Structure formats: C-alpha cells, structure tokens
Amino acid sequence: MSQAAMTLSERADELEEQMMHELNEKIATKSVLFGMADGKVEIQNGNDLLAKNPGKYFLMGADKRLPAMPDRPTLIDFFKLRFASTAHLLQSAKHAMRNGLSEKTILACLLHDIGVVSFIRCDHGYWGAQMIEPYVDEEVSWAIRMHQCLRFFPDESVNYKYPDQYIKLFGPDYEPEPYIQEEYKRARGHKWYMTSRMITVNDIYSFDPNAKVELEEFTDIIGRNFRQPKEGLGWDNTPASHMWRTLNWPTRFL
C-alpha cells in the first residue's frame, strides 16, 4: 500500500510496529486477545512477519519496551513493574487495616483486583484468585474469587449497599448475569463468606486523590502471608506459574 493510500491510523500502526521491532531486535507480536479489544478477531501471520523483517526472529523472552524484571521476581516486583495502577489496592488494604481486620483479610484486600490492574477486567476475581492460589492461605484466594459476585449484592448486616458507582458505570438497569447470581448463592452459605464480604466493604469505590499509601506499609504482611517462591514468581512450577511468566513476557511468540 502506498503511503498516500494509508489512513492516519494505519500509518500510526506501521510506525508502532516498526518501533516495536527495532527496540527488541526481534519481532514482537500481539496475541489475538489484544486485537479483540479493538474489535478484531485476527491473528498476525508468522511467515508474513518474517518476510517483512528479513534476518530477524520472533521474540521469545523479555520485551525491552517494558520495565526490566529481575531474574527472580517477587510479588513486590510485580506491584512495581507490571501492575498498571496500585492506588486502589493500597487504599483498600489500608482501610482494612484501620478497621482492625486480620492479616489474611488485609492481604485479600491488597490483592483483590490484581487481575484488573495487570491482566484483564472480565472475571477479574477469578483470574486474580488463580494467580495467587499456590502462595496464600485458601481463605485468601477464595475471598478474592468470590468478591467477583459479592460486590453486586447488598448485606445490611455490615452496612454494604449496592455501589452507586455501579449505577454510574453500568446503568440503573444492569442485573448480574445468572452465573453471578448462582455464585452468590454458593458464597452466601460458605464458612468464609465474611472474609470475602470484607473485601467489598473495604473496596474503595471512589478514589481519594490525596490519600498516599505506600506498598512498604504491607511488606511484613506480605512476608508473613504470601509464600514467595525462591525461584521467583513464574519459575517455580506451580499451576499459576505460567500466568506470572505471561505478565513478565506478554509478547513472547509462543
């Protein structure tokens, strides 16, 4: 295609692609999911990309456009280098701490939305729970998984109302889908219901731009309640390791 025939956004895409390849000296590719966010179901053809980049190979490791990760990354490294925004998590955990909740509950609040800030919004409670499951008490991952559904249901016993923020975000007519309703019923009767409920109670829906909470305030709680693998997250051969590796190397070809 000639330059003149290209639209502005096509030209921007081409420039971006060129920059991506030059920085890495290898060919970085986008996974299908990344394109779906732009409304396209398509896959980049490997052979076409090789033909366009003579002498180059596909990226199979770190993407140099992203902050470099240490060889044995810890949860704190992921907080600092891969989580796009941590204010909401820190403020929620601080709230739980001020309310005198247990360390497990504070940790659950600190980690409850890591799915959103590092990975994907859809079903973020389930993704987040899965990421941490091998490293925390089962109560913590269960609570994070279930906050996905509990957020939508009030509990007057702890003064939790349906969030105004959700009316703003989803409209007044939004109703949780059947799978959320079913999950809520299961959670309601569970022995750890209140732990998960406390995530929703301490979830800060409206951000205080002046609140400044440091991750260091939670170093000890993380140390006592998150079993950091000595090999580093991603290199430790658990059912969640591949998720941490993918966050570390999100543009690895395969």
Ligand SMILES: [Fe+2]
């Ligand atoms: Fe959440």
Ligand SMILES: [Fe+2]
């Ligand atoms: Fe949240």
